[in-house]
Amino acid sequence: MTDKERHIIDVYRNGETAVLTTVTGTVCPCYTAKANYSPDWHRTNTGAENCNRTLLISRTSTNTNILMMSYPASLKLQALTLSKEQMTVIGEIQEDDLVCYGIITAAGAEIDISALDEKHDYITYDSKKYIVRYHFPAIGYLQTALLRRINP
Numbered sequence: 322m323t324d325k326e327r328h329i330i331d332v333y334r335n336g337e338t339a340v341l342t343t344v345t346g347t348v349c350p351c352y353t354a355k356a357n358y359s360p361d362w363h364r365t366n367t368g369a370e371n372c373n374r375t376l377l378i379s380r381t382s383t384n385t386n387i388l389m390m391s392y393p394a395s396l397k398l399q400a401l402t403l404s405k406e407q408m409t410v411i412g413e414i415q416e417d418d419l420v421c422y423g424i425i426t427a428a429g430a431e432i433d434i435s436a437l438d439e440k441h442d443y444i445t446y447d448s449k450k451y452i453v454r455y456h457f458p459a460i461g462y463l464q465t466a467l468l469r470r471i472n473p
C-alpha cells in the first residue's frame with residue numbers, strides 16, 4: 322500500500338461529510354475575456370436568461386457526497402509557507418476560511434478539486450457554502466485547498 326492510499330483510507334475513515342455541487346452549462350453571452358461578468362450586457366438584453374454572475378446559462382447542478390478533513394485556515398496556514406503569488410490570489414485570510422485535505426467521494430475515490438471553478442462550483446459543509454478559493458499544488462500526498470465561505 323502506498324502512502325497516498327493510506328491517506329485516502331484515513332480520510333475515508335475519519336473525514337467529515339460534505340456535499341460538492343458542480344455546475345455545468347453554456348457560457349453566457351455576457352462573458353468577454355476583458356470583463357468576466359457584464360451587468361451592462363444583461364441590462365441591455367433583458368429578455369435573455371440571467372447567468373447571475375456564474376457566467377453559465379442553462380445550468381445543471383450535480384451533487385456528490387464527499388468526505389474531507391478540514392481545519393480553520395487561521396490555525397493551519399501558519400504551518401504553510403505561502404508565496405507572495407499565493408497570498409495575492411488568496412487575499413486576506415477570513416475568519417471562517419478552511420484548509421481542507423483530501424477531498425474524496427463517499428465511496429473513497431479521489432476528486433480532482435483543481436478542476437472546480439469558484440464562479441459556480443461549491444462545497445456545502447456544516448450547512449455552510451464554500452468555494453475552493455485556492456488549490457495548493459502539492460502538499461503531502463493529498464490535494465489541499467483553501468475553502469472560502471460564501472453567502473447562501
Ligand SMILES: [Zn+2]
Nearest residue numbers: 349351372376
Ligand atoms: Zn451573464
